[in-house]
Amino acid sequence: MFSYLERPGASGTGLAFTDRHGGHSAGTMGSLNLGRTDVDDLAALRRNGRAVLDELGIETMVTLNQVHGADVLLVDEDFLTHRWGPEHWLGEPAGVPPLPVADAMVTTQAGVALAIRVADCVPVLLADRRRGVLGAAHAGRVGFDQGVLIATLDVMRSVGASEVEAWIGPHVCGQCYEVPQDMADEVESRHPGSRARTSWGTPSLDLGEGCQRQLEQAGVSVNRHDPCTLTSPDLHSHRRDGRGAGRQVGIIWRVS
Template sequence: MRIRRVITTREGGHSQPPFDSFNLGGKVGDDPAALAANQRKLAEGIGLDQDRLVWMEQIHGRTATRVEAPHSAPVEATDALVTAVPNLALAALVADCVPVLLGDPDSGVVSAVHAGRVGARVGVVVAALKTMHQAGARIDRIEALLGPAACGQCYEVPPEMQADVERHLPGSACKTRNGTSGLDIRAGLWEQLAAAGVAGIGVDPRCTMESRELFSHRRDGPRTGRLAAVIWADPEGQQ
């Protein structure tokens, strides 16, 4: 079984400014026709039928939901999806939060996680790992990818917020490039995954706030798009 992972950028889609152009997020104010065209293009690009893409209604919580079949609408009120079904692609939408893609190539169990500051603080990745284990994954076989997100040099927060997150997600506190209190959520999640015994952890180093080819809520404000981080198990692929 081969674990496939894809992270989109904002380029090559159908949306008009300020969602230009490959926005994949609903409920951000984009033209529904453009969003639908972008979702079709994503499915075509990864070689799956569009109904094999599973989205979620992200709420910055810690719920992990197991899915066993395609869904015609986003899975309600969850921030992590888990499946053991081959060629069922799970998607997390972000524009500064950390997308976490988890896969066990032996069992074919995969998970897509939306880990923003709040979700990471309350343990959404831990919940995803637990649900993966229940679905047949082994933690020491899981490989993780932490996708593009707001980096610690850019993500400035009040000292009290930094201290609170650090208590719950050790390793996340940092200094910004301006010397102020900051958060590096990916660093904290790396520590959390390593402590859990995850087999391998990769990090996409791009910062959404710095990289113009990526969407950023903190840089551009609420009227911006969302990139997608997608994972699925390919039964015909080789490890």
Template sequence: MSKTPNAPQWLVPDWPDLPASVGVLCTTRRGGVSPPPYDDGQGRGGLNLGTHVGDSPKCVERNRDIVRAELPSEPVWLAQVHGTTIVDAGTVDTIAGVTPTADASFTRERGVVCAILTADCLPVLLCDAAGGAVGAVHAGWRGLAEGVLEQSVAAMRAAGAGELRAWLGAAIGPAKFEVGVEVLEAFLARAGGDADLVRGAFLPVAERPGKYLCNLYALARIALARVGVHRIAGGDFCTVSNSGRFYSFRRDGITGRQASLIWIR
């Protein structure tokens, strides 16, 4: 473990609609203490925040302390399972170290931090126009196909959120995400009137019949538009292509996790 980590490099969202009352922090792999293969890709300590990837617990704890220093409270970390369970982050006892099994969280309470860990899956941050409700969603292809974004939006609205807007964080880009026909079929199974749009998010690989390049960002935009969320920023990253900045499971296999966090100030 590196005792003196480099300064963390945060990913600053280009999110013009973000209300002043909402705080956002997105980490990269740079600026922590984790050794290879969880390092920063340049031989220095990495800011791995995942406790489940084989990294030293002491390193992860130190890395989480680095991130915690930028936040108003301990983040509500989730045990993510590529599902559609959503939790009210304000009900989670972080002092007791509770880690809910879920893939999204939301809150209307000030100072409660919603957090998502990723290393190719798509992190989606949500807030309403008034800055009185925020949420974070883990949207890998399985969760997207099963409606995790639509259900997260519904949960936030049921809790009183107003007009919602979204930011799409760092995920595997459409030029790198090769999938089989079963992924296309999973999305088409619940596409309804959006079937043509869904097909447009899958580019056939000419030399590999039955394989497609899948655009997670396009699929997320389709899902959000389906439930009336049209003010969407971000969506121009690729974790696989940028080894010096992001962890990527598709690229490296054994690797760390970066975080996307949001809260009401």
């Protein structure tokens, strides 16, 4: 069910990255699909989400309509009271309002989990555990390049964060993320350290390294729990499975 799990300790903050096992979906998506609500069976999705939330002791999970941008949603008390419900994480296929369009979230609320859905992009979880400020970001190539991580940090700091720690989760690695040479060069020019080579010698991007460097330059300590999605059969990968790929989540929450 999890490729990495850190349960709430003295700080009250927990975080996890799921895998593709232990759920109820069928076919190439793997049993624990937490996205693809447009194609997966809603009954299976409900059971998948409930299994994860029950295991983590969480009632409320917020998700986004991720569009590879840099917008950040503030999940405050008003949002949770007036714009969110138990099944809203499933979006329109479940007959609920459309998901908020953004690629990152920030909250100071206890009892709510922020969940970022990915299949090869980089999920980044962030926390100032002492001040109780949490963030979660979807750092695909475009969003990373547009500054989604810095935008998330800006919002976290605007609501009280000072000492932020980050966790980079599973994503397609630099040895596998092949891109055209001009794209690798362009991203490298703005984010030094992001350019890499595949294991077969072609141009690539190492978004995990790029994210780590960007966060550290912004004064954030970084932890990495990031096996390659493409080469790990325990993880969802769009590059490997195409339209049949499911989605895993990076999820962070605070109990007190």
